[in-house]
Amino acid sequence: MDQTKSGAVPMKDGQRASPRASTEAVRQQNSGLVLQVLRREGPLAHTDLSSATGLSSATVSAITAELEKQTLIERRELPTAGHRGRPRVLFARRRAAAHVIAVRISSHAVQYSLADYRGTMIDRFEEARDQGTQSPAAFLAAFRAALDRLVNRSRLAISDIASISISSKGLADREGAKLLWSPIFGYEALDFEQALSDFGTARIHLFNESLLVTHALVLRLEKSRQQPVQSLATLSLGHSIGLGVALRDPQGHLDVRAPNFGHMLHSDDGKRCRCGAYGCIEASAGFYGILRTAFEVPPDTIPASFVPLSEMEKIATRARQGHRASEYAFRQAGLALGQGLSRMLSLAEETMPIAITGPGTRFMDLLTRGLDEGLAQSQHVRVRGAPDILIITEEETLVFEGHVDRSLSEIDMVLGG
Ligand SMILES: [Zn+2]
Known part of the structure; x- marks a missing residue:
């Protein structure tokens, strides 16, 4: 199976043929690949299906015939504009x-x-x-x-x-x-x-x-760049702090995980977290953590169960106007995130791009200073350079x-x- 001219990237174990794989396993992989390409690219003609999968014309014919029989795909005939003769046939996944x-x-x-x-x-x-x-x-x-x-x-x-x-x-x-x-x-x-x-x-x-979010973002980036993404982290900012990490192994398989970043220990600062522990990243960088620092209430105050975005906007406006405690709250949040990310990069032994998502992205102007500072404190970043940061405002x-x-x-x- 030749993947080199293909825009499709294998996502699961076993989708690539090993020399010892049986004919049956190869057939299964190839038919999985055809279905995947039809889903990600939409309906395709036989020739386009062959070039998008890297499979030979004969193999594509055998697979599409089998998939039609299984009623997983259907053919659609499109009249050829301006020509007489045979209509153009497209293969599509059968919706039902x-x-x-x-x-x-x-x-x-x-x-x-x-x-x-x-x-x-x-x-x-x-x-x-x-x-x-x-x-x-x-x-x-x-x-x-x-x-x-x-x-x-x-x-x-x-x-x-x-x-x-x-x-x-x-x-x-x-x-x-x-x-x-x-x-x-x-x-x-x-x-x-x-x-x-x-x-x-x-x-x-x-x-x-x-x-x-990380899985979907990798697919989007691969589609727009037309090449595989080797690694990516996404950091979600809001009331909770979430992290996803995608790493491609040498076999080309993409592993996506969501380590418990928000509740990773950040500092022995006595800040109470929603999880019951003290000093988690979220206790500094989650909305309730920012609110607590901005209003200068004791760090062990029980976290607010929900902070409306409008409340966060008010704190942000005050911070932008130079209100010290509000400014400091965002900076401390940024610092907790930057230090947490630098630890993650050190463990991953790789400087991967970081996409920041979620409602907290609207406060990036206030978070960036602490974030950069936290990243720059690590040896990993000093030696290998700071990661690229992408801001993705939409998550849903x-x-x-x-x-x-x-x-x-x-x-x-x-x-x-
Ligand atoms: Zn926690």
Whole structure:
């Protein structure tokens, strides 16, 4: 399988052929690749499919015939403009072949989205969350009911749903779909796999939101640059602090993780964190941490459960007007982030670009000084130079794209095989 002229980048283990791989495994990989290219590039003609995958014309013919038989793809005939003769045939993923549900749990609402097999969103609604009054059991019951409604609204059956992908801030179990700690429910664990055990054969996944943002951003950058991204970190700024890290290994496989950056120990400064510990990065750099320092209340004051953006804007305005404590609060936040990132870069042994996302990006003018200072204090940055910083203001679409790409990649490997 020749990947060199292809814009497609293998994302999963086993998608590349090893010399010892059996014919069957190669066929499965190739058909997964064809499905992936059709999803990321949209409907393609036979020749374009061949050049985008790097597969021979004969191989593409065999695979598309098989995928048509499995009703995963369909052909569309387009009349050739200005010519007589044969219509142009495009291969496309068949929308109804499978459906995926993506759920984003945030501090104020839960957003439910339904996407078809092409990855197009076909329905979405949002439900406000009762601030702090709902028990985990009540939350899971409402969650389950909302999924039923989403399925019914599109006149689908539960068996049409191939995957349910859930994201939240907090600490997710890597195996299984269990939320171990979240800003909303604290240490009361939420077991989604168990709560949805009667939901047909759908695969249930739970991700930290920053992992999905990083995954989707890598795909976007690869598409615009037409070359693989070797490494990328994304830092999400808001009430919580999140980090995602994507690293490509020598085999070309991209590993995306969301280390527990917000609750990494930053300093023995006595600042109380929402997680119950003291001195976490979030206790300095999360919105509630900035608020606490700006209002000069004791560092061990119990964190505000939610700080409206308008309140943060007020503090920022005061800081820009030269109010000392407000200015200092943002600078301390930047410093905690910069020092945390320099530690992460030292551990990764690599200076990777860092994309900053989330509502906190609107305060970059106030955070940058501390951030640069924190980065520059490390030997890693002094020797290897400061990382490139990208500001990405929008997060919601990235979360959705991450959900859908991961779900459909997995489904393709199963169905296409
Ligand atoms: Zn913490």
